Amino acid sequence: xxxxxxxxxxxxxxxxxxxxxxxxxxxxxxxxxxxxxxxxxxxxxxxxxxxxxxxxxxxxxxxxxxxxxxxxxxxxxxxxxxxxxxxxxxxxxxxxxxxxxxxxxxxxxxxxxxxxxxxxxxxxxxxxxxxxxxxxxxxxxxxxxxxxxxxxxxxxxxxxxxxxxxxxxxxxxxxxxxxxxxxxxxxxxxxxxxxxxxxxxxxxxxxxxxxxxxxxxxxxxxxxxxxxxxxxxxxxxxxxxxxxxxxxxxxxxxxxxxxxxxxxxxxxxxxxxxxxxxxxxxxxx
Amino acid sequence: xxxxxxxxxxxxxxxxxxxxxxxxxxxxxxxxxxxxxxxxxxxxxxxxxxxxxxxxxxxxxxxxxxxxxxxxxxxxxxxxxxxxxxxxxxxxxxxxxxxxxxxxxxxxxxxxxxxxxxxxxxxxxxxxxxxxxxxxxxxxxxxxxxxxxxxxxxxxxxxxxxxxxxxxxxxxxxxxxxxxxxxxxxxxxxxxxxxxxxxxxxxxxxxxxxxxxxxxxxxxxxxxxxxxxxxxxxxxxxxxxxxxxxxxxxx
Numbered sequence: 001x002x003x004x005x006x007x008x009x010x011x012x013x014x015x016x017x018x019x020x021x022x023x024x025x026x027x028x029x030x031x032x033x034x035x036x037x038x039x040x041x042x043x044x045x046x047x048x049x050x051x052x053x054x055x056x057x058x059x060x061x062x063x064x065x066x067x068x069x070x071x072x073x074x075x076x077x078x079x080x081x082x083x084x085x086x087x088x089x090x091x092x093x094x095x096x097x098x099x100x101x102x103x104x105x106x107x108x109x110x111x112x113x114x115x116x117x118x119x120x121x122x123x124x125x126x127x128x129x130x131x132x133x134x135x136x137x138x139x140x141x142x143x144x145x146x147x148x149x150x151x152x153x154x155x156x157x158x159x160x161x162x163x164x165x166x167x168x169x170x171x172x173x174x175x176x177x178x179x180x181x182x183x184x185x186x187x188x189x190x191x192x193x194x195x196x197x198x199x200x201x202x203x204x205x206x207x208x209x210x211x212x213x214x215x216x217x218x219x220x221x222x223x224x225x226x227x228x229x230x231x232x233x234x235x236x237x238x239x240x241x242x243x244x245x246x247x248x249x250x251x252x253x254x255x256x257x258x259x260x261x262x263x264x265x266x267x268x269x270x271x272x273x274x275x276x277x278x279x280x281x282x283x284x285x
Numbered sequence: 286x287x288x289x290x291x292x293x294x295x296x297x298x299x300x301x302x303x304x305x306x307x308x309x310x311x312x313x314x315x316x317x318x319x320x321x322x323x324x325x326x327x328x329x330x331x332x333x334x335x336x337x338x339x340x341x342x343x344x345x346x347x348x349x350x351x352x353x354x355x356x357x358x359x360x361x362x363x364x365x366x367x368x369x370x371x372x373x374x375x376x377x378x379x380x381x382x383x384x385x386x387x388x389x390x391x392x393x394x395x396x397x398x399x400x401x402x403x404x405x406x407x408x409x410x411x412x413x414x415x416x417x418x419x420x421x422x423x424x425x426x427x428x429x430x431x432x433x434x435x436x437x438x439x440x441x442x443x444x445x446x447x448x449x450x451x452x453x454x455x456x457x458x459x460x461x462x463x464x465x466x467x468x469x470x471x472x473x474x475x476x477x478x479x480x481x482x483x484x485x486x487x488x489x490x491x492x493x494x495x496x497x498x499x500x501x502x503x504x505x506x507x508x509x510x511x512x513x514x515x516x517x518x519x520x521x522x523x524x525x526x527x528x529x530x531x532x533x534x535x536x
Contacts, residue, residue: 065409089415097413103406117414 015074016041016173016205017062022071023229024057031057033229034071042203044195046216048251049226050260055209056100058226059175062207063095064088075173093121096171100178102162104150110137110161111146117169136164139194141187156183163191167198174198174206180215192218213252217241225251227260298497298519305419305497309427312420322425330391330426330492331433335440337390338383342441345378346370346448354457363459367467370449372476379441380434380480381528384487387434388520392495395426396516399499400509408500423496427489434488435481442480479535486531491520 017039024032031054039045047055060066061073064080073080075094083091096117104113114133118124124132137143140160150158163179176195180188192215198204210216216223217237224234225248233240233248241252250258349370357363399422402408408418446468453459495516502512 060409063413065412085417089417092413092415095413097410099406099410101405103410105402105407105410106405120414120416 014038014040016043016076017207018072018074019058019062020072020074022058022061022073023069024054024061024066025069031229032061032068035226035229035231037224037231037234039205039207041205042199044199044206044208044219044221046208046210046220046223047226048210048213048216048223050251053226054229055226056177059097059177059207059209062173063092063097063175093169094172095175096166096169096173097175098159098163098166098177098179100181101155102150102158104158104161104165106150108149109146110142110148110150110153113150113161114146114165114168117165121169132168136168137161139167140164141190156187159183160187160191163194167194170202170204172205174204176206176208176210178209178211180210180212188212188215189218195219213254228263301501302493302497305423305500306493308419309423309493312417312424313428315420319421319425322421323429326425326429327433329394330387330430331436334383334387334390334433334437337386338437338441339444341382341386342374342379342444343448345382346374346445346450347452349373349378349445350449350452350457354453354459363457364463364467366453366457366459367449367464368471370453371446371468371472374445374449375442375472375476375480377480377528377532379445380438380484380487381524383434383437383441383484384491384524385521387430387437387488388491388495388524389517391430392491392520393513393517395492395495396498396502397509397513399496400502400512403500403502404505404508418500419496423493423500426496427492430488430492431485432488434491435484438480438484439477442477479532482535483528483531486527487524490523490527494520494523 015038019035019037019039022032022035023030035058037045047058049055057066061068062075062080064073064083067081075091078091080088080091104110105116108116111133114136115129118129118132122129133146134143137146140163142157142160142164145153145157145161150161153161159179159182163176166174166176174195179195180191183191195206195208196219199206206219208216208219220237220240222234222236223240224231226232227247233243233245235243240248243249246259249255250260350366353366353369354363357365357369399408402422408422411418411421450461450464450468453464454461498512498516498519502508504511
């Protein structure tokens with residue numbers, strides 16, 4: 001499978017998130033060039049790909065932080081880009097998202113950060129919120145840091161607090177932008193376990209971006225590789241390892257030489273020839 | 286149609302400003318009302334600016350008295366120094382100078398704070414947690430500044446007049462009673478009122494511009510630096526330009 005059009009579950013019930021022909025450019029840079037993929041309820045999808053291939057951009061389209069130039073993202077049958085300002089606020093209650101560097105509010109303590117989604121999105125009492133915050137912090141082994149400010153934590157700790165904040169209100173869909181990058185192997189395994197547990201126990205659908213193949217094999221029901229703005233390969237982990245596409249092989253084995261690095265050397269700026277036309281089209285509006 | 290770059294940039298900024306203003310008004314009446322944040326911003330923008338506004342007004346009043354005294358003496362009109370200082374402060378200088386000072390202090394801080402939140406994805410995180418960043422961040426800042434700047438200006442009025450009084454009476458040997466008498470003789474409530482209205486408009490402008498620059502920050506630490514600079518420069522120019530039109534409108 002080299003150019004899949006996304007797996008196609010038969011009925012609407014089998015699709016939680018459907019991404020169809022998604023295009024996005026920033027100025028003259030074409031980032032997403034027709035992404036197609038369907039994600040099933042309770043599925044754990046891992047997206048891999050080199051830096052700057054638009055993985056984070058893809059994730060931000062799913063939750064409506066970015067609007068596509070063309071194409072659609074549907075969640076539970078609702079097109080995200082069609083939602084107005086107020087509807088999107090309601091829509092986002094379904095989601096929890098952990099950002100790359102944590103994105104903790106630096107004017108608030110760790111406790112306030114993790115409590116924030118509970119206060120804004122649920123009607124829990126102060127006591128319930130307090131219990132849940134403690135529970136989430138101990139889930140990522142950060143008991144007792146509640147009163148600290150994010151600036152007093154290490155990068156890895158901030159990332160774990162961001163993770164705890166994302167899962168605190170038990171959303172239906174979790175989006176993780178490199179949740180384990182820069183963490184030690186033991187903490188990484190711990191976070192992976194939490195992700196697995198959430199999808200087993202709460203039937204949470206999750207989309208995780210990672211560079212860490214070990215972690216990807218552990219948590220993924222399916223792995224997809226994003227390259228030059230397209231999904232170039234997708235398969236369950238065991239199958240994915242055996243894919244013959246040389247780009248996939250180079251990536252999962254972390255080799256410096258191969259088709260990916262040759263392409264990077266050839267086209268340092270533009271992702272491909274077509275992008276020139278797409279750019280001009282984009283700048284006109 | 287493509288406009289030359291500088292024009293394009295100008296209209297883009299204007300568009301963003303009016304869009305943000307619209308969203309601020311649309312979100313203001315909607316709950317939840319974050320009174321604590323409003324109060325916190327009022328302290329940060331208003332109370333913390335008291336010393337610098339105090340000094341600015343004091344020395345402006347003092348130098349006004351010094352300058353006008355030596356000029357008016359040529360016409361044997363020294364007795365009008367009090368009126369001139371008081372009216373200049375109340376109608377014009379107190380609001381404009383306080384606006385510029387607060388733009389430099391609080392407007393820049395808003396640009397830097399929101400800009401940092403933008404580049405570290407904290408604003409995205411707010412949106413993800415079903416919280417509108419304009420509602421949560423811009424609304425309290427803008428209204429806090431709109432409320433506090435007029436209060437600072439009222440203080441500045443008093444301090445400026447005091448500064449003028451000190452110079453005239455102590456340095457120039459003017460008669461204290463007649464100086465004060467002249468200060469308020471030609472002043473009516475509309476002078477005071479228009480200065481305060483102007484201050485409210487300046488407060489709104491400088492905070493909305495600071496927030497706007499922060500929200501649209503791109504490009505890491507350098508971007509935050511640019512946003513901070515732009516927050517001060519754009520707000521200062523907006524204050525000076527709107528001052529002219531407001532003065533034309535109010536008098």
